[in-house]
Amino acid sequence: MSLSNIALFFTTAVVMICTPGPDIIYVSTRGIAQGRGVALLSTFGVCIGYIVHTALAVLGLSAILQASATAFEVIRYAGAAYLLYLGVRTLLSRESLIPVGNEARPTRRGSIIWQGMATSILNPKGILFFIAFLPQFVDAQVGYVALQMLIYGLSFTALCLLIYGMIGHFAGGLGDRLTRQPQIAGFMKWFSGSVLIGLGLRMAIPERK
Numbered sequence: 001m002s003l004s005n006i007a008l009f010f011t012t013a014v015v016m017i018c019t020p021g022p023d024i025i026y027v028s029t030r031g032i033a034q035g036r037g038v039a040l041l042s043t044f045g046v047c048i049g050y051i052v053h054t055a056l057a058v059l060g061l062s063a064i065l066q067a068s069a070t071a072f073e074v075i076r077y078a079g080a081a082y083l084l085y086l087g088v089r090t091l092l093s094r095e096s097l098i099p100v101g102n103e104a105r106p107t108r109r110g111s112i113i114w115q116g117m118a119t120s121i122l123n124p125k126g127i128l129f130f131i132a133f134l135p136q137f138v139d140a141q142v143g144y145v146a147l148q149m150l151i152y153g154l155s156f157t158a159l160c161l162l163i164y165g166m167i168g169h170f171a172g173g174l175g176d177r178l179t180r181q182p183q184i185a186g187f188m189k190w191f192s193g194s195v196l197i198g199l200g201l202r203m204a205i206p207e208r209k
Helices: 003-018 022-034 036-059 061-067 069-092 106-121 124-137 145-178 182-204
Strands: none
Touching: 003 124, 003 145, 022 036, 022 106, 022 145, 022 182, 036 106, 036 124, 036 145, 069 106, 069 182, 124 145
């Protein structure tokens, strides 16, 4: 692992992380609609999902899933269905999106983390990304290929935690201010549910080549 290779990895990783994608949209939406605490918990959940993707890539399971069209489609539709479920449940919920005192209860915290983790793990593009991205920076001559992939994967996850966390922090701050007004809080519920449904539909519909 040469210094030039490491520098190239971090530069490329930061650019890719900052490029708007489903996970940034997910974290930002949760922050704007439900406040800073929910955004940070969602970020934590998404990054746990990245650790799972890293482990799969290191073990070679991602390559197997990539090679199996059926398995890949099952994961894609499961992820889409889960996002649609979250969106519909948000729209139909009679509860306010902002917890009392703007703090999530312990049981709710676990649920928020799990939701972020599930949306990340069930995103098939995450499987493709980790299996395609990490090996590009592995130096086969050094050896310990699996260890190198693990280090790069965990480093990428740490960067995501930092950058997504900052995005969630600012989006959540905006959400905390907006949702102090009941009429805006109602709009935020509609906005959050609609974005989640949109992400689900985007995941379910194959991209045209």
